[in-house]
Amino acid sequence: MREHLRAQLASFFISVTLINLAMLILGCLLEPDLRFGYQAFAYPLIYGVIGSLPGLVMFSKKELTMKQTIIREIIQMLLIVILIIAFMFGRFKNIEFEMIPQIIAVAVSVMIIYVLVNVFGWLIDLKTANKMTEDLKKYQAKASGK
DSSP states (O other), X not given: OHHHHHHHHHHHHHHHHHHHHHHHHHHHHHOXXXXXXXXXXXXXXXXXXXXXXXXHHTOOSSOOOHHHHHHHHHHHHHHHHHHHHHHHHOSGGGOOGGGHHHHHHHHXXXXXXXXXXXXXXXXXXXXXXXXXXXXXXXXXXXHTTO
């Protein structure tokens, strides 16, 4: 459980960084003349928390098959997309036709960020695993007297 919380925290910080980048890119493309106050700095943090919540809720102690893992990741990604869009645009009843390009851009951005967060997490885990393997080899060589 502790390792899962650590992974979620790392995921949060990676997400916030990528959300800032996505907001910059989408803002420049969709609303280039719009300017924000300091309160805008809070939104990436809020979106990072929203994006991290499903990961905390969907935690499982049992080992999942590859198919179960893929299904869980897809459900988690869709849940994050829905939560972010609901937070950004309010209730879905109030969506106007002019907002659809923005909603699509946000949904695609969230999916890209989700995939990148998982890729970066995997790369960090791979680096950690390689370091542990190297340390284990050194320990075994030292223990055997070589």
